Amino acid sequence: MSRLPLVAVVAICIGAMAAGPASAFSGHQDPAKMVSSCTPCHSSHGVTNTPMLRAAGDEFCLACHSLRSADPQRKRSLGMSTSAHPADIESELRKPYPHRWALCRDCHSVHGVQSNRGGPVEPFSIGQVKASTKRGFDTEVDLCLSCHGSRGVGGGDPHDLRNLLDPRNPSYHPLLAVGPARNVPSLRAPLSTDARMNCTDCHTNDDPNGARGPHGSRLEGMLGASMNTQEGQPESETAYALCYACHDRQIVLEQDAFPLHNEHVVDERIPCRSCHDPHGATSALALIRFNEPTVLTGVTASSSGSLRYESMGSGSGACFLTCHGVNHDPLGYGAGFDSKGLPLMPEMWGRDALPGAQRRLPGTRVAPSPTLERRK
């Protein structure tokens, strides 16, 4: 855009934007925060190749969105009033796990974004769908998946999050649609299996008092709460704080559908991540992806060459794998298995006795394995 027409556009827009729709209200248009409506950002001596902005790139935003602007003198020179408190994003970008390679304007519309200021941060504001901060996307998840989805071909990319979160999958955390599971006793009230969630319920600032959003964290994976992924670490409230924010710790460890949680997580010190994918699974229930390309380590095929999880309905299932030398061919829990996890009828668990994948339609209950029914 050349400079002259833009001056005219800005002049015309001033009237239009000042009287713009209230729904598009943002701190950027708040007369109590900005000394004047446009000049804090646009100046007649703006940087070339920008719409007369005072600086280029992220540096433009960070002039105000940093600790540097806390000083009242500096605030005034930037065109803000002293009551303005733009969130400090610069410090987030300096943390060990910042959101690399994405610019502020990839995710934010500067004019007319709906305000993100949704009140205090508390874990159970989840359950609803968040609006996108960027025009052109309806929801936050759509914004995130515009870069984090569908890079792989044929579902082979373990990082293709759109593939993992696809509502046609047998299990997924409910980001694109309400989840398919009906028996998740660990969910903390008021969450239920009808809840929805957002990427930023897990990927956000680890400091609850700092700026919200996926800008940076001190925790690996840019996570908002700690999530141990290493084997051999003791279980504790903090070790798996991310999961326990929504899944009651005591129920997970003592009374849920998988009676061996305690043995695996507390006694054997196996992290949640060794069995569950935090996003979704394309061929098994309970977010388990033993048979898919994942970032799992330590898990290999069983002695009969099988690598899969077979659910026989909530509370009963079989695992085919070898984990650090412990052969599961299968080992299971619930109906059909003894207290050591050995099958009561080993002959029915031949190598190809069961289909590798049991699929479930969203919203339906899990039917007992048809193969198991037939053989009973």
Ligand code: HEC
């Ligand atoms: C908080 C800083 C800020 C304020 C305040 C602001 N703008 Fe902008 N404006 C920007 C940025 C940044 C861009 C570049 C947008 C982009 O590339 O995403 C822009 C772009 C523009 C453009 C180019 C077309 C477009 O939308 O990309 C016009 C015209 C414009 N602004 C007019 C105004 C007017 C008129 C006002 C006052 C009512 C105003 N702006 C207030 C930051 C601001």
Ligand code: HEC
């Ligand atoms: C001239 C200073 C200034 C600049 C430059 C600036 N901001 Fe802001 N920003 C503010 C102020 C002031 C607020 C409101 C803070 C408050 O509520 O006290 C704000 C609020 C926000 C919010 C919170 C939601 C909202 O709309 O209120 C977002 C997101 C945001 N800015 C993004 C950006 C991005 C992205 C850029 C660069 C393209 C940018 N800002 C540039 C001053 C600025």
Ligand code: HEC
């Ligand atoms: C990957 C996308 C993404 C990028 C890149 C990004 N943001 Fe954000 N930002 C968000 C989301 C999403 C939220 C809202 C988080 C929420 O509602 O919990 C947010 C929130 C904010 C807020 C409000 C924080 C608060 O506590 O009220 C500000 C200010 C902000 N961003 C500024 C920036 C600036 C400046 C940059 C560039 C340095 C930037 N953002 C880069 C996605 C992004």
Ligand code: HEC
């Ligand atoms: C403009 C493209 C873009 C958008 C939009 C985007 N991201 Fe990213 N994101 C990236 C890139 C690029 C990386 C760095 C990948 C790498 O380092 O290999 C990244 C990395 C990440 C990481 C990994 C951080 C780490 O330390 O391992 C997370 C988590 C993440 N993004 C979450 C989000 C969330 C949540 C949103 C939506 C609010 C989002 N992203 C939107 C481009 C984007």
Ligand code: HEC
């Ligand atoms: C923001 C809240 C939230 C967080 C954080 C969270 N979950 Fe969930 N989780 C849910 C909801 C809601 C459901 C119900 C989904 C459904 O009905 O299919 C669920 C379901 C599950 C299920 C059952 C899926 C099925 O299809 O049977 C597993 C397993 C699970 N979560 C594991 C985890 C693990 C491991 C973590 C930590 C990485 C975690 N969750 C973090 C909200 C959360």
Ligand code: HEC
């Ligand atoms: C050894 C593998 C394994 C490990 C480690 C593991 N889980 Fe599970 N988990 C399962 C299996 C298998 C099921 C499915 C139970 C069923 O539906 O029959 C399950 C079910 C669940 C469910 C759904 C039922 C419920 O309680 O609401 C949640 C939530 C869950 N796990 C969370 C966790 C968390 C959090 C951790 C880490 C603290 C963890 N799991 C560690 C195997 C594991």
Ligand code: HEC
């Ligand atoms: C229930 C919590 C949870 C939710 C919701 C969630 N993530 Fe993650 N994510 C994690 C955890 C834990 C890790 C790190 C462990 C791992 O890589 O599996 C991770 C890893 C990542 C990574 C880095 C590894 C990779 O697979 O590329 C990216 C990028 C990412 N998430 C993006 C997103 C985006 C985008 C969304 C929303 C569409 C999202 N996540 C939703 C928990 C979550």
